[in-house]
Amino acid sequence: xxxxxxxxxxxxxxxxxxxxxxxxxxxxxxxxxxxxxxxxxxxxxxxxxxxxxxxxxxxxxxxxxxxxxxxxxxxxxxxxxxxxxxxxxxxxxxxxxxxxxxxxxxxxxxxxxxxxxxxxxxxxxxxxxxxxxxxxxxxxxxxxxxxxxxxxxxxxxxxxxxxxxxxxxxxxxxxxxxxxxxxxxxxxxxxxxxxxxxxxxxxxxxxxxxxxxxxxxxxxxxxxxxxxxxxxxxxxxxxxxxxxxxxxxxxxxxxxxxxxxxxxxxxxxxxxxxxxxxxxxxxxxxxxxxxxxxxxxxxxxxxxxxxxxxxxxxxx
Amino acid sequence: xxxxxxxxxxxxxxxxxxxxxxxxxxxxxxxxxxxxxxxxxxxxxxxxxxxxxxxxxxxxxxxxxxxxxxxxxxxxxxxxxxxxxxxxxxxxxxxxxxxxxxxxxxxxxxxxxxxxxxxxxxxxxxxxxxxxxxxxxxxxxxxxxxxxxxxxxxxxxxxxxxxxxxxxxxxxxxxxxxxxxxxxxxxxxxxxxxxxxxxxxxxxxxxxxxxxxxxxxxxxxxxxxxxxxxxxxxxxxxxxxxxxxxxxxxxxxxxxxxxxxxxxxxxxxxxxxxxxxxxxxxxxxxxxxxxxxxxxxxxxxxxxxxxxxxxxxxxxxxxxxxxxxxxxxxxxxxxxxxxxxxxxxxxxxxxxxxxxxxxxxxxxxxxxxxxxxxxxxxxxxxxxxxxxxxxxxxxxxxxxxxxxxxxxxxxxxxxxxxxxxxxxxxxxxxxxxxxxxxxxxx
Numbered sequence: 001x002x003x004x005x006x007x008x009x010x011x012x013x014x015x016x017x018x019x020x021x022x023x024x025x026x027x028x029x030x031x032x033x034x035x036x037x038x039x040x041x042x043x044x045x046x047x048x049x050x051x052x053x054x055x056x057x058x059x060x061x062x063x064x065x066x067x068x069x070x071x072x073x074x075x076x077x078x079x080x081x082x083x084x085x086x087x088x089x090x091x092x093x094x095x096x097x098x099x100x101x102x103x104x105x106x107x108x109x110x111x112x113x114x115x116x117x118x119x120x121x122x123x124x125x126x127x128x129x130x131x132x133x134x135x136x137x138x139x140x141x142x143x144x145x146x147x148x149x150x151x152x153x154x155x156x157x158x159x160x161x162x163x164x165x166x167x168x169x170x171x172x173x174x175x176x177x178x179x180x181x182x183x184x185x186x187x188x189x190x191x192x193x194x195x196x197x198x199x200x201x202x203x204x205x206x207x208x209x210x211x212x213x214x215x216x217x218x219x220x221x222x223x224x225x226x227x228x229x230x231x232x233x234x235x236x237x238x239x240x241x242x243x244x245x246x247x248x249x250x251x252x253x254x255x256x257x258x259x260x261x262x263x264x265x266x267x268x269x270x271x272x273x274x275x276x277x278x279x280x281x282x283x284x285x286x287x288x289x290x291x292x293x294x295x296x297x298x299x300x301x302x303x304x305x306x307x308x309x310x311x312x313x314x315x316x
Numbered sequence: 317x318x319x320x321x322x323x324x325x326x327x328x329x330x331x332x333x334x335x336x337x338x339x340x341x342x343x344x345x346x347x348x349x350x351x352x353x354x355x356x357x358x359x360x361x362x363x364x365x366x367x368x369x370x371x372x373x374x375x376x377x378x379x380x381x382x383x384x385x386x387x388x389x390x391x392x393x394x395x396x397x398x399x400x401x402x403x404x405x406x407x408x409x410x411x412x413x414x415x416x417x418x419x420x421x422x423x424x425x426x427x428x429x430x431x432x433x434x435x436x437x438x439x440x441x442x443x444x445x446x447x448x449x450x451x452x453x454x455x456x457x458x459x460x461x462x463x464x465x466x467x468x469x470x471x472x473x474x475x476x477x478x479x480x481x482x483x484x485x486x487x488x489x490x491x492x493x494x495x496x497x498x499x500x501x502x503x504x505x506x507x508x509x510x511x512x513x514x515x516x517x518x519x520x521x522x523x524x525x526x527x528x529x530x531x532x533x534x535x536x537x538x539x540x541x542x543x544x545x546x547x548x549x550x551x552x553x554x555x556x557x558x559x560x561x562x563x564x565x566x567x568x569x570x571x572x573x574x575x576x577x578x579x580x581x582x583x584x585x586x587x588x589x590x591x592x593x594x595x596x597x598x599x600x601x602x603x604x605x606x607x608x609x610x611x612x613x614x615x616x617x618x619x620x621x622x623x624x625x626x627x628x629x630x631x632x633x634x635x636x637x638x639x640x641x642x643x644x645x646x647x648x649x650x651x652x653x654x655x656x657x658x659x660x661x662x663x664x665x666x667x668x669x670x671x672x673x674x675x676x677x678x679x680x681x682x683x684x685x686x687x688x689x690x691x692x693x694x695x696x697x698x699x700x701x702x703x704x705x706x707x708x709x710x711x712x713x714x715x716x717x718x719x720x721x722x723x724x725x726x727x728x729x730x731x732x733x734x735x736x737x738x739x740x741x742x743x744x745x746x747x748x749x750x751x752x753x754x755x756x757x758x
Contacts, residue, residue, distance in 0.1 A: 050361050050362075053355055053361045053541065054360075054361050054541045055541065056540040056541050056542070058356075059352055059355050059356050123538070123563070123566065124425070124427070124563060124591075125424070125425025125426060125427055125536060125563075126425055127424065127425060133456075154591075155461070155591075156429075156460075156461045156462075156464035156465050156468070157457040157458075157460035157461035157463075157464050158457075158461075160456075160457035160460045160461075161455070161456045161457035161458075161460075161461070163457075164456035164457055165456060178464075209563060209565060209566040209567075210566070210567070211565075211566055211567040212565075242425060242536070242538075244423065244536075244539050244540060244542050244543075244546070245536070245538045245539065245540055246358035246538060246539060246540025246541060246543075246568075246571075246572055247356055247357070247358055247540065247569075248358070248538040248566065248567070248568040248569070249538075249540075251567055251568075269423075269424065269425075269509075271509065272423070272509040272510070272511065272542070272546075273509070273510060273511055273542055273545050273546060273549075274540065274542040275541075275542065278540065297424075297454070
């Protein structure tokens, strides 16, 4: 029971496929790098650095991993490729491990009082609305009553886009139309969810670059307003990150957290060629759990992020 | 926008300060710092290495020069190399066809639809007749989005709500462009992953069918190391003609997109600097390199000002200034024009030396709000002749604008000072330059 049966066979395959690219590039290269060598020399470390950096792990996290690996090797010694691979796997897992999150639950069991409110934030084009569409589908399948709030009142046709997802999922979308006050949409959506005994309420927001102070203030306000309907709302502030984003993802995590106390991450577009290595660094640095991953454009292409599964898929 | 990289390079160069000449030993540490900074800026690992190797080589070759400090010398070398990495000289867009067809391509969420519209607006401003075509049949409301944007910029949009075949839509759009005598046709397409063979074949088909003059690869400037792979894959299929670098108004260092040029040998033709329809700039590698090194970008600022400022309006204001008739009404309309230019902080960052200084300072886009409120609370007569604003009028304006009397007084004082300053500089060319005298709070 529990975490493992969440992944249906099909889903697991898809995740494996997505991660396959990371896996092959990472370990093929490492194997090549250390073939015929019996010690960790500078040449190997250089190549390891290239591999990690090229996977968007980031220079600081990479150096951290290398330092740890070197310390480990100095202490434990190693014999061959497989040992070194295992050590590397452990060290990376440790970085993810330092993130104190429980393996996050399924869509069935929602904590706290109803409605469970999720506010979705992120920069432009990361896939917020699509992620909401997929989330709504998952909650619906888990037998939950879902309400969506069309809080992106700025980008052309964003409300329309969310409404289409609403229709696909057969869930109600609270909307005031374009160019209306997003905070009032959020308030009304939560109020509607509460009045109509919904289990989950997901609020969309307009994409915004995290260095726009005015827009970040607006986000804080949207969040604040929701708590007026019900104390402790929103329960989840979900920052959506694009897996192909480079080191700027760190700054995004930092600024959105400052504005809205982000407590969950969704990593989208993992089905592309981007390696998703940025997760390791962010988990290490911000201690915000990665909760969902997006692995395609289909309505079912969303999975709960599971650390064990994730690391296993990387290293098996 | 490149403050972060600049400050890192600054730091790296500091290691060289006070040393007489560049030697293998003193350059090694700095070069390593430069490489780290570049990688941190998402420059492709291999390109960063290549780049720093070149810099090192050139630096060592020039160690006999004693007239400049090693730091200055390295700045010059890095600047030159960076300019080269960024693409040499400015590349224009090919509009020779009739109609000229521009095909947009890229990953999901890179900003294709927004930039299709921005481009349309850009050509429309040049007096060209433009048609937009909505060939993204997959993402919900993508067609709707382009229609809304088209309406905003008053450019017609070709779409077929029921047709699910983008190749056909593109083909029909060409016909429509010809029939409507449009000079330029911009085809928006769905976002696609470079490993999605079916979708890549589809856009290959669109290309083969409509034979565009320009194929622009739209890429998010925040993209990481994968940018080069994606760009290469798109280029292999489409042999695109140029790149649009989007979301550069963020604080990303934009390094990955810079390496694209190196890998696919295609020029970056435009950069997207904000969500407004005017926020599209022609890419200038030399300026960008200077910007990376913290030298500011005053030229772009002036150009942006020129494109937004209404020349007639500017001449009118100039005349008023000469006659000392500048009023709050004129001031208000100037504020509106400046707001059209984009985010204030971005604008200020283009002024040499300011970028670094304001890196950590909050400059709100709402900076003008209080001023606008105060002006809005004045009667037309007061706006025209501020001198009649006595104590009780000021009190009323303060109440009406939700400010207090000190703020009203402050604005009046600043306005008077500004009038004085403007009188002295009214011979200067270009209305855009006067903006630096505008008072803003915070």
